[in-house]
Amino acid sequence: MKYIGFILFTVLTNAAAQLMLKYGMVQLGPLSFASVNPILKILQIVFSPWVFLGLSTFVISMASHLYVLSKVELSFAYPFLSLAYVAVAAFAYVMFREDLNAFRIAGIGFICIGTVLIAQSGGSHAETTTPETVKTSELAR
Template sequence: MNAYVPLILFTVLTNAAAQLMLKRGMSGLGAFDLAHDGLIGTVFRVVFNPFVFAGLCTFVVSMASHLIVLSKVQISYAYPFLSLAYVVVAAYAYFVFHEDLSPTRVAGIGLIVLGTVFIAQS
């Protein structure tokens, strides 16, 4: 199973990258006005935002790699690694988006990493 860790980590990183692109895209869109744009107009505005579109495409790549992983390793081994995406997203959000990273969150991140290390060694 350890032979698939690089592919699992690729899945994690593409998942995190997709989340970050979606956040960047949605932050740039501003408020929605369904009364003015309508539902269809709003959906097009969201989906065709370059960052949102790139994020959705990156999710497809992440899901494809995850499907490959699931065909090769036990889900109880592979799935917990996805929690590492939270670690990547939280760190990026702190340094780039200047979001809060409280001591409690840092402790939680530490537990996530520790748990993933335990699972990787099992």
């Protein structure tokens, strides 16, 4: 549980990156590769300010996630990323007026319940590392 802060930072930066990418793509308008060189269009997309900021935020999120993976079990850390969907759905509703119907709200509730259950399970490497797993990992090198 001591790495929850890093896990939540990963979740929030992941969600923020999604929102920035969406905002950037809305600013660019509908994509059309018909009249423009596709490589130039891709460069225009990647280097538009909000898309670039979103991609940069993804890099920060992934660096944080890699740190988390070095400290806790993957089966513990990875499900927390589903909380990014919760944040994205809520902010997309507010920022982009996206639909948040009863089925999505129920799904968000299930995601939250599942994440709470997983959080109760612990999940640091120190709790589960045995001499056998250390020997196996040394053999893999």
